[in-house]
Amino acid sequence: MSQILLQEIKNLVQQERRITRSILEKINEVDHRRLYATWGYPNLYEWLVKDLGYSHSAAYRRMQAARLLKSVPVVSEKMQSGGVNLSTLAKVQTAIRLEERRRGGKISSETKQELVQKIENKSAQETDFLLAEIFPEQKPRQEHMRALPDQEVRLSITLNSEQLGKLQKVRELSSHTHLNTTWSELIEMLSDQFLNKKDPVRMNQREQNKARSSSNPIKIQAFQHLVQKNQDPQKPSDHQISQGSQSLPGSQKSQYPRKNQIDQTAQDSESSSNVPARSPSQPLNASLTQRLSDADRKRVRPASFKTSFKTKPRPEPKAIPSALRRKIWLRDDGACTYTYPQTGQRCGSRILVEIDHLEPKAFGGRHTADNLRCLCRTHNHLAAEQKLGRNLMDFYRRSFSFKEVQPS
């Protein structure tokens, strides 16, 4: 009876290996066709975690094993026989990737195949020892983040002497304003300095504060005063104010426009074809009030100012103006807006986010808010592929050799 159970389990394990191998092959197909982007994910790893529900480590193992399977086809039969598994394959692929990065070049398929043969029938720990012998220059992972209570985290990092020297120098140079800072305070100070320069939210807030402080309350006060005087017949007219202003103290005198300034504004406004001319008998205050009312109390500008814009329209700048970029960034919350229509899956990535033209500039698209959106690089390229074709974009990718996105 126990032998039957054992045989059933062995059959299931064989079935499990077949399924795992098939899943890896399908993952490679999704990766090759970049279908994760179409489905609304910024990279393969995010798709495996968020859509298929794998844990971070399970997704990472499958992604790495699938890449090794792609470059070393013999992995397929070794998986079926049980000689290698997801853990050992992922360790080999990680070691290969680190070595390629260290050397700055690709490792050949033959070398990869030799590595796979060496780890055959080895446990995960034996594979670690073997890889450490083959790649002695590789260092273990240097960064680690662990969650703590109260929304805090413990971040463990390893710095080389040059990196530590830079941080120490920042600490020394900032000691006048930030004495005895801890490392976490130092990181926060540097982060603040960077964000003040680069964060669109902070930049927008700063501009709003600047605009608020630079608005001139004296001019508004002067117009309010003129309107108020027109409504109250007991109070003196603007001519009287102008004449009487001679006797006002210096600080108060500046609150009122000079007579010749008011007359000039009235003359300029009268020259506009939309505003009726003032009759000689009409008081200046009444004339001004009427114009303010007609224009919904909008700011009165000289006619020459308006016509100069009508006759000489500004050419559109090549780059998107920074104020407009900030506006789009704030509207889209700095996240990728790509959404897969069939499922409603929105990417929402905040990594490598770029401002994209819905209608490309090369096709006549303009720098307008309704023609601009935030897209991550993956979806920016997908949009370009849909417009320009996959072949051209593949050529573009090869030319610039984009770095693959790795999970943190």
Ligand SMILES: [Zn+2]
């Ligand atoms: Zn995206």
